[in-house]
Amino acid sequence: MKRILAAIALTLAGTAATGADQLPMAPNGIAYLTGYRSWEAVAPSWRDDKGQIRIILGNPTAMAALRQGTRPFPDGTTFAKLAWSAKKHPKFPVATVPDTFVQVEFMVKDGAKYKTTGGWGFARFVGNTLRPYGKDPSFVQECFGCHTPVKDNDFVFTHLAPIP
């Protein structure tokens, strides 16, 4: 019995370790986040140049900051931008809808840790294998450069899509 329990314990420990090891990690050390698909929607967007349809989601800290107009965003704010290729809805072609998953991008606020990039840690995971984007930690300069035009909104492009 003792041996069986020990074997089960080893198996469970092994499974847990494997699960953690399998989370993809960006070259700057930001691991793929889990659970973000259930966060609230900040807004949808459409990219003309890429033909992609997107949703930006925010964790509770992000949503509270958006609703209260808090800028800069507090530490712990996290956004997830999900992108899909687009297709005409087969039964209603005036509607364009998501087809296949393209990527997810994260912005994680930690003013001290990511001081050189406006307090934001960036990460992108591409395709169904969630391949981390970037060859080394300097990839974030590309992200940060693109976000510089919205410095006045603490480097965040997306505004909360309003309801009455």
Place this chain on the structure above:
Amino acid sequence: MKRILAAIALTLAGTAATGADQLPMAPNGIAYLTGYRSWEAVAPSWRDDKGQIRIILGNPTAMAALRQGTRPFPDGTTFAKLAWSAKKHPKFPVATVPDTFVQVEFMVKDGAKYKTTGGWGFARFVGNTLRPYGKDPSFVQECFGCHTPVKDNDFVFTHLAPIP
């Protein structure tokens, strides 16, 4: 003291009644739902013909049914489709983003109550005044007619936008 308490009680009762009275109601008796803005996102969409960008949100019953592939959707399933006019992002014009609120539409599943329209109750609230759409309860025939092409998916157009 008794009079003061009575006056406070009357005031509170009056406030509550006013609040409930103020919820707009569709001609078929479906009142504007509150709290739906925090539901999970099912998918974004783009309407070519209207130039609108949208998000479809689902309550927990809807999300569970989508994830488990349950059809027909169980009673209690509720979807909210939010539509905004669209604009180019002023700092990043290849991105099209929400501008002003256009409308929200609800689909509420109750197989018995809404038997004649596939088990779905429909409602639409338009503009910042949330004006109920439709002159009388027959307006739902327009909604139901439009959804008939997706009868095979229990009259729901939107599929869960996938992540890996």
